Amino acid sequence: MADYHSIIARAVSCLPSTADEARHAIYEQARTALHERLGNDLQISDTELVNEHYKLEVAIYEVEEDLLLSDMRRFVKEETDFSSRSLSFISKIKEFVRSAEDSLGACRGALDRLGWTKRNLLWSRIWRGL
Numbered sequence: 001m002a003d004y005h006s007i008i009a010r011a012v013s014c015l016p017s018t019a020d021e022a023r024h025a026i027y028e029q030a031r032t033a034l035h036e037r038l039g040n041d042l043q044i045s046d047t048e049l050v051n052e053h054y055k056l057e058v059a060i061y062e063v064e065e066d067l068l069l070s071d072m073r074r075f076v077k078e079e080t081d082f083s084s085r086s087l088s089f090i091s092k093i094k095e096f097v098r099s100a101e102d103s104l105g106a107c108r109g110a111l112d113r114l115g116w117t118k119r120n121l122l123w124s125r126i127w128r129g130l
Contacts, residue, residue: 004030004059012063023067027060068100 011026034056038044075096 004056005062008056008059008063009066012067023064030056030060072096072100 008026008030011030012023015022015026031053034052038049038052075092
């Protein structure tokens with residue numbers, strides 16, 4: 001099917017770096033579009049649908065990871081360039097790690113929702129009378 005990573009990365013790259021809500025809105029739009037496109041297709045098996053949802057979630061997780069790595073590189077470069085800042089390097093690292101954990105936690109939550117998606121797919125299969 002689609003190369004979800006490229007599509008999501010391209011959409012996210014157009015946003016300012018501080019646009020967390022906008023990024024998450026893009027992710028939700030992608031989930032909704034995938035479900036609407038494939039969820040009603042009787043030719044697609046439940047297994048294929050779950051696999052496509054999983055591929056999308058992995059792509060979202062990878063895009064978030066890429067953004068975090070980029071932020072980390074920028075942060076380290078800024079810290080080495082401007083070492084006279086008032087916050088210590090270690091406290092800035094702790095602050096960055098906390099924000100990274102929050103972002104990755106949101107991605108893990110999306111992957112956890114995949115379990116909900118499997119139940120939802122089972123219900124839709126029953127609803128379609130298959």
